[in-house]
Amino acid sequence: MKKFISILLLSLYLVSTTELYQLLKMPVLIEHFMEHEKLNPDMTLEAFLKTHYCHPVKDADYKTDRKLPFIAHSVPLTLVFIIGSSFTLDISNHVPRQIERHGKIPVYNDAYYNSGYLNSIWEPPRNS
Numbered sequence: 001m002k003k004f005i006s007i008l009l010l011s012l013y014l015v016s017t018t019e020l021y022q023l024l025k026m027p028v029l030i031e032h033f034m035e036h037e038k039l040n041p042d043m044t045l046e047a048f049l050k051t052h053y054c055h056p057v058k059d060a061d062y063k064t065d066r067k068l069p070f071i072a073h074s075v076p077l078t079l080v081f082i083i084g085s086s087f088t089l090d091i092s093n094h095v096p097r098q099i100e101r102h103g104k105i106p107v108y109n110d111a112y113y114n115s116g117y118l119n120s121i122w123e124p125p126r127n128s
Helices: 001-016 017-041 045-054 115-121
Strands: none
Touching: 001 017, 017 045
16 A cells, blocks of 8 residues: 555656656547548658657647647646755844934834733732
8 A cells, every 4th residue: 555655646746747747648649640640541650740749830730739748848846945055154243333313213002002901911920
């Protein structure tokens, strides 16, 4: 069971992160080749592949041609892991400059706080 689950998860990972999902389009390739073979019985698989992959043309079956494997590419899921060098922190002797104050700066707005609630928080513990 572990082996089956491992193979399943690896397959799902590879299909979602690589171009391996294109192989799932193989039935479309076979069906399209059979369609071309009906129209032209002398067409070989090599000629079919050259027609669709080496010298593609925009013809009547262009929509089907775009569904063939490795014709249209999409961006698969990309996972990036970066293992960086050790973290270093440089501490300089830079002294921050004084911020100039222009008048009184309110620390908080009284309208948003219940003063009774805040006063009860900071009371020292009571002995019984």
